[in-house]
Amino acid sequence: MKEIFGGATASALAAKVRTLAPSMTRSMHRVAEAVASDPAGCAALTVTALAERTGTSEATVVRTARLLGYPGYRDLRLALAGLAAQQQSGRAPAITTDIAVDDPLADVVAKLAHDEQQTLADTAAALDTAQLGAAVDAVAGARRTDVYGVGASGLVAQDLVQKLLRIGLMAHAHSDPHLAVTNAVQLRAGDVAIAITHSGSTGDVIEPLRVAFERGTTTVAITGRPGGAVTQYADHVLTTSTARESELRPAAMSSRTSQLLVVDCLFMGVAQRTYETAAPSLAASYEALAHRHR
Amino acid sequence: MKEIFGGATASALAAKVRTLAPSMTRSMHRVAEAVASDPAGCAALTVTALAERTGTSEATVVRTARLLGYPGYRDLRLALAGLAAQQQSGRAPAITTDIAVDDPLADVVAKLAHDEQQTLADTAAALDTAQLGAAVDAVAGARRTDVYGVGASGLVAQDLVQKLLRIGLMAHAHSDPHLAVTNAVQLRAGDVAIAITHSGSTGDVIEPLRVAFERGTTTVAITGRPGGAVTQYADHVLTTSTARESELRPAAMSSRTSQLLVVDCLFMGVAQRTYETAAPSLAASYEALAHRHR
DNA sequence: GCACTCTTGAAAGATATTTTCGGCTCGGTG
DNA sequence: CACCGAGCCGAAAATATCTTTCAAGAGTGC
Numbered sequence: 001m002k003e004i005f006g007g008a009t010a011s012a013l014a015a016k017v018r019t020l021a022p023s024m025t026r027s028m029h030r031v032a033e034a035v036a037s038d039p040a041g042c043a044a045l046t047v048t049a050l051a052e053r054t055g056t057s058e059a060t061v062v063r064t065a066r067l068l069g070y071p072g073y074r075d076l077r078l079a080l081a082g083l084a085a086q087q088q089s090g091r092a093p094a095i096t097t098d099i100a101v102d103d104p105l106a107d108v109v110a111k112l113a114h115d116e117q118q119t120l121a122d123t124a125a126a127l128d129t130a131q132l133g134a135a136v137d138a139v140a141g142a143r144r145t146d147v148y149g150v151g152a153s154g155l156v157a158q159d160l161v162q163k164l165l166r167i168g169l170m171a172h173a174h175s176d177p178h179l180a181v182t183n184a185v186q187l188r189a190g191d192v193a194i195a196i197t198h199s200g201s202t203g204d205v206i207e208p209l210r211v212a213f214e215r216g217t218t219t220v221a222i223t224g225r226p227g228g229a230v231t232q233y234a235d236h237v238l239t240t241s242t243a244r245e246s247e248l249r250p251a252a253m254s255s256r257t258s259q260l261l262v263v264d265c266l267f268m269g270v271a272q273r274t275y276e277t278a279a280p281s282l283a284a285s286y287e288a289l290a291h292r293h294r
Numbered sequence: 295m296k297e298i299f300g301g302a303t304a305s306a307l308a309a310k311v312r313t314l315a316p317s318m319t320r321s322m323h324r325v326a327e328a329v330a331s332d333p334a335g336c337a338a339l340t341v342t343a344l345a346e347r348t349g350t351s352e353a354t355v356v357r358t359a360r361l362l363g364y365p366g367y368r369d370l371r372l373a374l375a376g377l378a379a380q381q382q383s384g385r386a387p388a389i390t391t392d393i394a395v396d397d398p399l400a401d402v403v404a405k406l407a408h409d410e411q412q413t414l415a416d417t418a419a420a421l422d423t424a425q426l427g428a429a430v431d432a433v434a435g436a437r438r439t440d441v442y443g444v445g446a447s448g449l450v451a452q453d454l455v456q457k458l459l460r461i462g463l464m465a466h467a468h469s470d471p472h473l474a475v476t477n478a479v480q481l482r483a484g485d486v487a488i489a490i491t492h493s494g495s496t497g498d499v500i501e502p503l504r505v506a507f508e509r510g511t512t513t514v515a516i517t518g519r520p521g522g523a524v525t526q527y528a529d530h531v532l533t534t535s536t537a538r539e540s541e542l543r544p545a546a547m548s549s550r551t552s553q554l555l556v557v558d559c560l561f562m563g564v565a566q567r568t569y570e571t572a573a574p575s576l577a578a579s580y581e582a583l584a585h586r587h588r
Numbered sequence: 589g590c591a592c593t594c595t596t597g598a599a600a601g602a603t604a605t606t607t608t609c610g611g612c613t614c615g616g617t618g
Numbered sequence: 619c620a621c622c623g624a625g626c627c628g629a630a631a632a633t634a635t636c637t638t639t640c641a642a643g644a645g646t647g648c
Binding site: 043044077078079081082083084085086099101102103105106108109110112113116117120121123124127129132133136151152155158159162253256257260261264265268269272275 | 337338371372373375376377378379380393395397399400402403404406407410411414415417418421423426427430445446449452453456457547550551554555558559562563566569
């Protein structure tokens, strides 16, 4: 294999230039100097451009490349590109701070992504697989599954329901507290009721869960507060984790990420358990949707 | 400065290939595949050699390079050299296995979390901050903002709207295609319409965006296919990236994660720009919700 | 089955790189 | 001081590489 990308670092290149300097002519030295001092910049240049920048000719540039050990300028240029990339990746991004009002957009993107990644890691680490397994079994074997959630959690509830429907299970999401309770009354043993609330104390979702619980339905709570009021009516509790929140960044943002991961895990577990029916159902729903795209 | 060596990592390249795969032709796909699977090897090849290795023509190689966002093959090659160097110095960890039907639940959790983290990283790396900035400015200054999305994207649309409402902006989410169009007719210059569609070709959301676009509204598309039909009516395009999907894991899952990050970034940007009014509005909405928790 | 669009590679055209070659400088010498 | 020769240097020719064009072929919808 060609030795283009060898262990060369920027400083190694500089050293090479120094070593070879004595055997270099004046113009070659100018070229070598330019290359050593700004590898990234030079990588973007053609022979002609580099020749012009160093006030020399193409021939000299090529000669220099040869002297440095490359077959020609083309290869030197590739090596320089590699060097530049290494150099850049060396600089750690270091995202530690909060999002400030005057952060440039690029930082906002980086910070948000980083925070959400952190939230995912935390959630995965804290998730109790035994509880998850129990919830999975319950949903996989349920006649129907009702999911309660209001506000941002309502969207998570809908997300779960959409997915369950896709694999052929009966599922409903309720954001309206009154309708939720009215529907909860219909539930019985063998059904599953899931409440999603970050605070663990949202009355609007606790109430329907209580009703379901008292009627013998298997109940699951997905909450960020494992000791919250909602857990007293829950057979299984799945805990979401929360990132510290700042003024601009409401807790709802990271709790949503966390809730979605939990819900995804729940769904994947159910999909595994019901694979025989889930796979064809998924395929069928794709099929049905295909003609909606042009 | 030329953006050749941007935060691209080997996996980011792979993500890009996946994102663009749908808009690729068969031969272009072969080239992209070769490049993604062996950046170092391909960096050593000339157009002709790569064309031969992939059993295609030079023209196709160049076309592929263009599609991947480089001005030509020469630049793609430089980028590949950079990638190769990074890879060699960094030795990627690479935990890339699929979720299998018989995976224990703990593995499912780990894999899902890992995949979503990856998706976030890819999305952040690929997000065009200039486009984002333009979208932010538009929304921050809009009289009202309408967001279109159906299916899973509909939930993302609602998420965005919920957040915008919290900082005191006028925003509406539309999942019903008919109502969406009916409402789009009401829009005018100074308003903003946002379409969210992973495939980029969902007629139900393209139609209202078209109507809005033709009425002079500022339009934004959030899509996984930067070349999709939806972009022709979009003033600004925000690209989401896609993880490879497996049988059990529908694309909708990772596209949702990606879409949410984009939407969060958009929101944070708007919150920054409108800080004076956003902060008190946020506080007020907390206050109002407090009594719902016991 | 036909017309149409989209895909594709061959070859022409444009650019970049390498080689050639003669002028030039500079140090030494008569 | 004039002349000579060795080696450096760059202009331009030669070659390699990359890009564009174009027409034939594959695939697709009607």
